[in-house]
Amino acid sequence: MVDLTFDLEPGSEKPLYEQIYDNLVRQIRSGSLRAGERMPGKRSLATELSVAVNTVDTAYQMLVAEGYLEARERSGFFVQEVADTLPQRELPAAAPAVRESRTETPAAFDLTTGGVDTTLFPFRTWGRIQKELLYASPELLNHGHRQGDPELREALAGYLRSYRGVKCGAEQIVVGAGVEYLLGLASQLLRGGTAAIENPGYVRSRTILENNGVRCRCVDIDTAGLPPEGVEEAGANICYVTPSHHFPTGVTMPAWRRSQLLRWASERPGRYILEDDYDAEFRFDMRPVPSLQGMAGPDGPVIYLCTFSKSLAPSIRIACMVLPMKLMDSYRESFGSYANTVSRFEQQTLYRFLRDGHFTRHLARMRSVYKSRMLSLISCLESGFGKEKIILGGTHTGLHLLATLPEGTGEAELISRALDKGVRLRGLHEYYMERREACPDNTVVLGYASLPDENVPELTRRLLDAWGKL
Amino acid sequence: MVDLTFDLEPGSEKPLYEQIYDNLVRQIRSGSLRAGERMPGKRSLATELSVAVNTVDTAYQMLVAEGYLEARERSGFFVQEVADTLPQRELPAAAPAVRESRTETPAAFDLTTGGVDTTLFPFRTWGRIQKELLYASPELLNHGHRQGDPELREALAGYLRSYRGVKCGAEQIVVGAGVEYLLGLASQLLRGGTAAIENPGYVRSRTILENNGVRCRCVDIDTAGLPPEGVEEAGANICYVTPSHHFPTGVTMPAWRRSQLLRWASERPGRYILEDDYDAEFRFDMRPVPSLQGMAGPDGPVIYLCTFSKSLAPSIRIACMVLPMKLMDSYRESFGSYANTVSRFEQQTLYRFLRDGHFTRHLARMRSVYKSRMLSLISCLESGFGKEKIILGGTHTGLHLLATLPEGTGEAELISRALDKGVRLRGLHEYYMERREACPDNTVVLGYASLPDENVPELTRRLLDAWGKL
DSSP: OOOOOOOOOTTSSSOHHHHHHHHHHHHHHHTSSOTTOBOOOHHHHHHHHTSOHHHHHHHHHHHHHTTSEEEETTTEEEEOSOOOSSOOOOOOSSOOOOOOSOOOOOOSEEOSTTOOOGGGSOHHHHHHHHHHHHHHOGGGGSOOOTTOOHHHHHHHHHHHHHHHOOOOOGGGEEEESOHHHHHHHHHHHTTSOEEEEEESOOHHHHHHHHHTTOEEEEEEOBTTBSOHHHHHHTTOSEEEEOTTSOTTTOOOOOHHHHHHHHHHHHTSTTOEEEEEOSSTTOBOSSSOOOOHHHHHOTTSSEEEEEESTTTTOTTSOOEEEEOOGGGHHHHHHHHTTOOOSSOHHHHHHHHHHHHTTHHHHHHHHHHHHHHHHHHHHHHHHHHHHOTTTOEEEOOSBSSEEEEEOTTOSOHHHHHHHHHHTTEEOEEGGGGOSSOGGGSOSSEEEEEOTTSOGGGHHHHHHHHHHHHTTO | OOOOOOOOOTTSSSOHHHHHHHHHHHHHHHTSSOTTOBOOOHHHHHHHHTSOHHHHHHHHHHHHHTTSEEEETTTEEEEOSOOOSSOOOOOOSSOOOOOOSOOOOOOSEEOSTTOOOGGGSOHHHHHHHHHHHHHHOGGGGSOOOTTOOHHHHHHHHHHHHHHHOOOOOGGGEEEESOHHHHHHHHHHHTTSOEEEEEESOOHHHHHHHHHTTOEEEEEEOBTTBSOHHHHHHTTOSEEEEOTTSOTTTOOOOOHHHHHHHHHHHHTSTTOEEEEEOSSTTOBOSSSOOOOHHHHHOTTSSEEEEEESTTTTOTTSOOEEEEOOGGGHHHHHHHHTTOOOSSOHHHHHHHHHHHHTTHHHHHHHHHHHHHHHHHHHHHHHHHHHHOTTTOEEEOOSBSSEEEEEOTTOSOHHHHHHHHHHTTEEOEEGGGGOSSOGGGSOSSEEEEEOTTSOGGGHHHHHHHHHHHHTTO
């Protein structure tokens, strides 16, 4: 007869059969009940524990169903071979506060890029559409088209054609939960290889490319962006560029350089340009420069990526990718079975938002607010510091600008002094993945998207406090 | 002087400066305006075209900004080197209907797996929470924690602990837009290697693993699921399993087999078990079997994956992954810069839905509806066909069952005859990735989640019509 110990609490919230089950599992897994041993009969165990036979029976049935016991007809219940070889470590009831990702000290003014002005979000319209869809379109609960809902892709094709000069049909568009996800798919689609990436540039894009098996070679940009000679030297078959508005320096790649890159790509099969059009909507001086994809055409060697993180909100995870026609078969072969990653309610909300003209009105409004914010920031900074003491760049497009303080005593000090005054910002060095010595010194990146207009003077005062005495 | 041709429509919606711009871009790109050539002066071109000087000036400024022309002080505008080497193919105005992913003939009854009963969705509660959040929490528009909102992860840890026996802290959880996305991250985290996968099994999981650089070896399951000898023979360092409810056969992996797999994993560093707990919520005969992760503990060699596709809706893309503590540093290093892929509004809606007890009530309701639907389907089919002519399996758990027709003349015929009567279903063969000869014949998979209760008798009649005379 096996030797059993039980620790039952009759008054506990946990039913007795579960307590018996728990006790037995523990003893089987610890090896104190050994494989092959015969369990006591239900009746005798019930008597011993002063519980109903049914209670023991339920526990035994659970143990049989889960493979801890074997029921042999007319001979009873036998312990199965389940003893642990792993040391059992239980999680303490109150889990220790384990380190989460590095968190930064909160700052009164956050000028790191990535945020947007949430007060500009079209809550009323977005909310109304969302509510209508939830009640009127229960079919949206089921899976839709794997590349994204066809209506949305049609609307996106139209929008991209009109506003970004992208030449594509809806069937070339893949909707996904963020550019990072889509860039991962694109990397896998290109099956590795070597990418020339902009230096300075998006460190995160490099991480994604590398995580997905693409080797990266940093190529220094010049005043026209990524130079094709550098791409050649890197032995790359892919280049990753932000031609509308280089991140973070703000260079717009001129047509002649685009044409050079297209020529490079067309020289050999298997060469592709990844065009990340992350914030071209926000060009302030004239209409946004049409995309590189549009120059190449619907079957040119360009994979085009764009996001709604800046134009709607970072937390609404909708981005899209336009693939050349010639990659579509290969895309379907590799990813044709993947479910789409964007909630269909959000897809359909965006579709209606585009279809009914809300998006273009919303963009026009954002553009005008951001432009006036940028102008007021420029004018405050220039009048506060004096035009010779602060040089501002990258002011045509996008939601950040560069500030250089010629008399500064180094980027690190600018940043830490600003932080002392409650202003968080990043230095240009952070975007140099290689050859950091080429980075102009005393230059910081000011992302002003989430800075309320009324805070511009106070921000300037704090920066003057921080840097004025340099 | 260069030779220019213009095609202007004064009455068009497109402003004249944009028409002039378009005409010039075309001529520069086609090479009919050659690099280095001097453009006509603004005044003379304006006169020639009978437009205002301003109009030509705007077009020239756009061309300069985009790098088609260069403005040289006091000498005028010169064409840059932008001529195409690529043949220009314009997308026809009405794009040809290009083949989208293969679409299937619509059927009156769709018993392929993947759908859910949308009428069970908690529209009222979900919609109310969503609306409150949209108006009351604009801060949700900005990025949240990259692994997922901490409140949601705390709630998920609690739910998984209570209902799935998962042992983890919130800091081990990664929220993502679907199990497919998370399985991709897990594959990258394990940096390739070889995975033993269940045969038959989820073809899509194999695709994801392979797309992310993990070699896959199919291992035939036995009556207890994936056998460790097979995993050893495959030379695998990873195994991918669905232990709560093997897909599609319905086998629940008994505790002794789980313990064998854990022993296998603990024998060498770098061995991991990927546990896909895709529909364990729907166990009908007793409470769901606790997860394999829970047996291994918070730092055991198990990566646990679960989805809300079945318990909420396939189109609400929320899934989560629980990583062993020892992989967290490596996770943060590789993916620490990735933005989360799930909309924060949906994250927070799910958080409140869990916190306020709606989810457990909703699950209880679904479980009861699905159970009674399954019982009525079983009883209708057995009484219609006769118990010897249709053998039903996999009925303890999940939202599909297996039907074998011993007198059938082959799976393909069963499927095509059913389709003739408007019933779409899949055969068991489809899930055999190798050794299809091992697949029992005349067996089909019946997914009943999206089948309305009142349609069960009509479905049975159609299947009798289709198969009764075999």
